[in-house]
Amino acid sequence: MSNSPIKSDQSELTHFDASGQAHMVDVSSKAATHRVARASGSITMQPATFALIASGSAKKGDVLGVAKIAAIMAAKRTSDLIPLCHPLAITRVTVDFELVDNSVICTAQVETIGPTGVEMEALTAVQIGLLTIYDMTKAVDRGMVMTNIRVLEKHGGKSGDWVAEIPHTQV
Amino acid sequence: MSNSPIKSDQSELTHFDASGQAHMVDVSSKAATHRVARASGSITMQPATFALIASGSAKKGDVLGVAKIAAIMAAKRTSDLIPLCHPLAITRVTVDFELVDNSVICTAQVETIGPTGVEMEALTAVQIGLLTIYDMTKAVDRGMVMTNIRVLEKHGGKSGDWVAEIPHTQV
Amino acid sequence: MSNSPIKSDQSELTHFDASGQAHMVDVSSKAATHRVARASGSITMQPATFALIASGSAKKGDVLGVAKIAAIMAAKRTSDLIPLCHPLAITRVTVDFELVDNSVICTAQVETIGPTGVEMEALTAVQIGLLTIYDMTKAVDRGMVMTNIRVLEKHGGKSGDWVAEIPHTQV
């Protein structure tokens, strides 16, 4: 399902040193440049639950409004949650939801001016956004499934641009 | 994909009041009973990445050991992350990983003696466990996809036992 | 402005010991009973800002929806912020806003089954709710003022019921 070949100059897991010990990798010599990452994921549910969410902002309660705030706040907590993540001064977060075929698709974009990328921040926003949707509707539908959570693209930094190749069957 | 019908006595989104306003629902009259939830999810990757993780605890670095600690710690942060979640005194967390077909499956079990269930804590542990695997191996494989994240079963409380009906195609 | 006389059996600051040293006071012998606190406060602004917020949930952006989530989440962080506050398992939080005379009045109610009261949790919810309104509208009105933040009433525990006597001029 993942689709770019492992580059030969990246065959090491950088979060471990030569002897296999975990560390927070040195980024002090990396330039503070503008970096952007976009991630997405979806939660699939029953038609009745989907209808409740779709009508939500009107009168039943704004599930997606709450999930958006949770997602944005979670992006700021990423380095607290992921052990070897560097703390970063995030400069922008946007979170959007799309309702398609009994699923809510959550897409998050995060930016920074810093020495490392923000893929983890974008993924964390998506995960907590989806979890909040689950939390707010689980009373009516415990069987919801979160799926297809991935980085869509990243830009900036030494490794430059990267865009996911997504199979047609998943679009 | 979700499969139990919405029960008629649960057709309201309890996280909203009658006028559609979000609130943290009153659990003060609910009994503090023993509650258990189990959730799982997986991350799919390239064969070479899978091989790196599989050999990891030996000498390349213990990806799953780090992810397990992150997952356990995240379960304790659930009510900080999910806006309307009640704080709970968790009494047990276990997190396990299984390596199957270029995927790592993460399963978390959480328990409490309290007035509400621990589904969110189990899901949060799974999400952060998978995110940590992504973080630690993203240098070699940015295209990894997290999928099939769901509650497997819950026990205890007024709503009693619930077990997910998982289609054969997903097992 | 505050109006109940100091009771003679409460003339000590309980957060200090006999020698004036700060401590987190012992509540281990206090019964875990149902406790409720309600607090409120307001933020006063220019008419144009007030109009923006009032029309907000419709199309300009839901200022009060965001502030409500911030307030509820802050109630859960109270013991992290207030040095000598005991951690408590909150069982309910509601936050409401009322729009009156170019002011937004925020009222929060918090409940617990525990050994100490939840006045601080209710006040923290109000403060962060008002601060979030300030944050979201400060681009158009830096001069907003937060005022009249107080406990309205508390119930439960050994000290029993207490209701604020609010002068007519402040209603």
Add this chain to the structure above:
Amino acid sequence: MSNSPIKSDQSELTHFDASGQAHMVDVSSKAATHRVARASGSITMQPATFALIASGSAKKGDVLGVAKIAAIMAAKRTSDLIPLCHPLAITRVTVDFELVDNSVICTAQVETIGPTGVEMEALTAVQIGLLTIYDMTKAVDRGMVMTNIRVLEKHGGKSGDWVAEIPHTQV
């Protein structure tokens, strides 16, 4: 009570996008300059409570010393508490208390070298400073009221200097 007219070029709520959706606004193109904000607020109490605090650092317990530490620490937590606030590397925090007419006035000054202002950090310090005073003296005076919490002035950044016009009746 707020007194500067809304500028025509600031009539939008920047925390929402064109369609009214909340987001953390993009500051990646804003210069990292020296920024300062000063905020204040007060808590009004009974004369006996005021006397206890005034004599506090001597022998009854140092209420204001504890409140000052809580206020400084809270300034560092601002972006954790206010949903759409950017994380900032604060470079200075001072918190002072003045005792006047049965009130304690708390003033906080916060500075940073960064792309956005620190008004929210200064206000958060004031709010938590006042709340800590309430917490430490509530055993003798539940009716205390927090009031007049506002930004006094801000400097730096594209919008430049701003100083509150405070009516004489409030000084």
Add this chain to the structure above:
Amino acid sequence: MSNSPIKSDQSELTHFDASGQAHMVDVSSKAATHRVARASGSITMQPATFALIASGSAKKGDVLGVAKIAAIMAAKRTSDLIPLCHPLAITRVTVDFELVDNSVICTAQVETIGPTGVEMEALTAVQIGLLTIYDMTKAVDRGMVMTNIRVLEKHGGKSGDWVAEIPHTQV
């Protein structure tokens, strides 16, 4: 230096399961009883630094007052910091300092009504108390050493009372 023999019925590391995997151990069947732990440690410094601290609360600045607040707040963060620690509702924290022979000795006592002990909370309070003293005086004395940090005694729970046997040379 540690002095009680390993009891034969405690020869397993309970934080790992039978296969050596870390987990948060199950305490759901343990009774919620009153538990107390006391820990201490010291920081040794130059005579001039010691004199500064000793005179501190008078006019140079209250180093120990700040350290005490940091220690109490840290006790509440223990389960956030120590991966396999259970969250506990602390019911009391006291922190004291003694000035002896160019050292400050920090002693913390923590209590709870809960299913596990509070040794970790008492030790965390001591560690952060000592670290705060270091932070506040490091500008004049970088070579300070923290030493002799240990649990002094614990009471309550199934394992009952335990008191450290401290060699005379360390008293």
Add this chain to the structure above:
Amino acid sequence: MSNSPIKSDQSELTHFDASGQAHMVDVSSKAATHRVARASGSITMQPATFALIASGSAKKGDVLGVAKIAAIMAAKRTSDLIPLCHPLAITRVTVDFELVDNSVICTAQVETIGPTGVEMEALTAVQIGLLTIYDMTKAVDRGMVMTNIRVLEKHGGKSGDWVAEIPHTQV
């Protein structure tokens, strides 16, 4: 035990202002330079406990692997724990353990590009690393003692290089 004389130009406690009031000192005019700090400390235990840890990564459970992750994560929480510490964007953390004579020695190195040093971050990593070892083995050895926790060296910034003079009796 500490050994460098107090420099005459550093005889003030910078965390207090001229009137003895605590504040977070102004670093806005200090250059953001590369700064490094290294700290260490040890925990002494019974021979049987030492043997358990030494054999741990093999089959009994990886005590040091868990402690390393806790130490790295704690370095990122330093400014949340130490009241007057500035928040810093850490660029590197390494934590190592050495097993000698029934003691585990924990050494942490932290780096940043910033306006202040990272001694507190390195010490916090060591303290939480040692505490985690205590937590994971306390079931078999409550009498363990943490000792000799200090800064070993620091580099960068206006005060330049500093290396601890460690007496031979402590090596």
